Amino acid sequence: MDKELREAAPYAQEGGTLVFGPDKPLRLDSGGRLDHVEIAYRTYGVLNAERSNAILVCHALTGDQHVASQHPITGKPGWWTQMVGPGKPLDPTRHFIICSNVIGGCMGTTGPSSIDPATGKPWGLSFPVITIADMVRAQVMLVDALGVDQLFAVVGGSMGGMQALQWAADYPERVYSVVCLAAAARHSAQNIAFHELGRQAIMADPDWRGGDYGAHGGRPEKGLGVARMAAHITYLSEQALQRKFGRELQRDGLSWGFDADFQVESYLRHQGAVFVDRFDANSYLYITRATDYFDMAAAHDGLLAEAFVKARDVRFCVLSFTSDWLYPTPESRAIVRALNAAGARASFLEIESDKGHDAFLLDEPVMRDAVAGFLASAGQSRGLGPESLGNENLGHRDLASGGLE
Amino acid sequence: MSPAEAARREDFRAILGMVRPGARVLDIGCGEGLLLEMLARENGVEGRGLELSPANVSLCLARGLAVVQGDADHDLADFPNQSFDYAVLTQTLQAVHRPREVLAELLRIAERAIVSLPNFAHWKMRWELLTRGRMPTTRALPRAWWETDNIHLCTLRDFTILCDELGLKIEASMALAEGQAARPIEPQRAIENWRAESALFLLSRK
Secondary structure (H helix, E strand, O other): OOHHHHHHOOOOEEEEEEEEOOOOOEEOOOOOEEOOEEEEEEEEOOOOOOOOOEEEEEOOOOOOOOOOOOOOOOOOOOOOOOOEOOOOOEOOOOOEEEEEOOOOOOOOOOOOOOEEOOOOEEOHHHOOOOOHHHHHHHHHHHHHHOOOOOEOEEEEEOHHHHHHHHHHHHOHHHEOEEEEEOOOOEOOHHHHHHHHHHHHHHHHOHHHHHHOHHHHOOOOHHHHHHHHHHHHHHHOOHHHHHHHHOOOEOOOOOOOOOOOOEHHHHHHHHHHHHHHHHOOHHHHHHHHHHHHOOEOOHHHOOOHHHHOHHHOOOEEEEEEEOOOOOOOHHHHHHHHHHHHHHOOEEEEEEEOOOOOHHHHHOOOHHHHHHHHHHHHHHHHHHOOOHHHOHHHHHHHHHHHHHHHO | OOHHHHHHHHHHHHHHHHOOOOOEEEEEOOOOOHHHHHHHHHHOOEEEEEEOOHHHHHHHHHOOOEEEEOOHHHHHHHOOOOOEEEEEEEOOHHHOOOHHHHHHHHHHHEEEEEEEEEEOOOHHHHHHHHHHOOOOOOOOOOOOOOOOOOOOOEOHHHHHHHHHHOOEEEEEEEEEOOOOOOEEOOOOOHHHHHHOOEEEEEEEEO
């Protein structure tokens, strides 16, 4: 860990990449398997003696393991510092917080841009199609390696919420509680349609070269940028866009051409341009595909409740946002209905926000309080009293001594 | 605490006495989760709640209660048949849009329903109507007609007739009044329709 980080944070931070060989293959829903898997992860805080305070945070489509640590490429703070940090609902002075890059990703975990050991070249499109359940299976390997039997909580928004639900369905005995934000138990036709638009934009870019750009040099930046622009619109609400940009112009007057006249155009172009610096186009294809294939009810003849039958003892907190039209409230209500039918402990809250799908990434006090309250009460019943949180005192001592020196 | 809230809390003691220990209970309009908490602590009940206000749902989450945001008119459909032993609806039936359907829903979801409601035939109501000729405002119904949430007020007699029509059996009923312990009553008796300010019923299907 670098010195700056250590001084800034009064709690332990670790990170690295776990390497699994053919003795521990990752079996995939597609029927294939990966014999060589690397999982890039970060942890924040310390696992307590009872190993009962671990929280797994699952990231969304283009997120990564840097939930509360500086992003190595963009230099920006973690993507969820409103929710993860000392005094926040997920508190590294009390919890052992784990976040890993998903399988198929491009921030250190094995994905299509990784080298295929069999050929010595990037996988490209020969990488197997992966699913949300495959992502979870990889996370299980990580959690095992970190010595955690049961996670106190699995927390995620959007695609992260899908993973959290999948954890409860596939490993109910290993999950004490689940926080599922702005998510759905399946991708709708509209969700798939928008993803297909993004994928087509990437594949239409001549620099994509059938997915083989890794071997040719150059990257399909135009295509990936357009994919991001389209997706970004779906993350915002109509009101939020209107409030932020309206019809404001970039310069005085119109260009009478196709420059970015409107501020909203410029904003979207910027979103596309910065995205290509940190994200791989093929990863975008694979991860969007994984969410499109996601349908938890499919394996149970369309009965979503069946997916949660074994998760009766898991505590669920499902949250949606009023202006989220990507995964709108009825999707969350369908999850809650299924959880009720399965007899699980389900709580649900629809949060009033005009910020659209991205609200879960922003400072939403109602969300923060709801998650904090849910985790605190779950922590009490899990026995996460102050006495089992030894690192809290340690953290304060470190801080105090730092101040004296 | 508003008078309506005070009346609610009087109900809670009586409800605790009606609920079998260890039962599964759905509290519809559970507010801040006070009843669910009492049921868990004193009756070992595995409770669930349905609550309209987001702030209250948040408070319930912090209390460790499993509560779903929603309202009685629309969201009871999300609960499966006979998934609870008791469905509780305190001082709310008069405020829903379709009381008849909601009542039927309670007994689809649960084996028994516990329902409390203000009695519009209480002597104070009758007196106010008779002497002032105006919509009564009382401790149990404090708001003026133009601001009240209570859009489907009924009398004890109305309610027993509706139960009959829906094929519901009144297993127990109690009169509730401020500062007094709940008093078992025979709801069909005309005198109770005068005396009971508010009443609590334990219902099942015939």
